[in-house]
Amino acid sequence: GIPGASFSRRAFKLKVGEFDVTLVGDKNYIMELLEKNPPDDADFEKEKNNIMRALKRQKDGQAVSLWRLKLRDDAHKNGLIIIEPGFI
Numbered sequence: 001g002i003p004g005a006s007f008s009r010r011a012f013k014l015k016v017g018e019f020d021v022t023l024v025g026d027k028n029y030i031m032e033l034l035e036k037n038p039p040d041d042a043d044f045e046k047e048k049n050n051i052m053r054a055l056k057r058q059k060d061g062q063a064v065s066l067w068r069l070k071l072r073d074d075a076h077k078n079g080l081i082i083i084e085p086g087f088i
Contacts (some may be wrong), residue, residue: 007031 007022011031014020019032075081 007024007029010020010022011033014031014033016033016036019030022029022031072081072083076083
């Protein structure tokens, strides 16, 4: 499963004042819920937009890297560039 998914599920089940001990990987975490704030739609939208922008930048960067590698490999295969062994 997803690392920490159990941790998150258990954290969200806590009531104010409760605590829990959870194993994530090879570490134990002790958590206590001190307070619970109601969700704020404006904060959610702001954070959602920030996350969406960060994910888009990450995907754009990955796409450019893949394109650049393909371009380099194609140029090498077609004899347009020479890549010295061990250089890359």
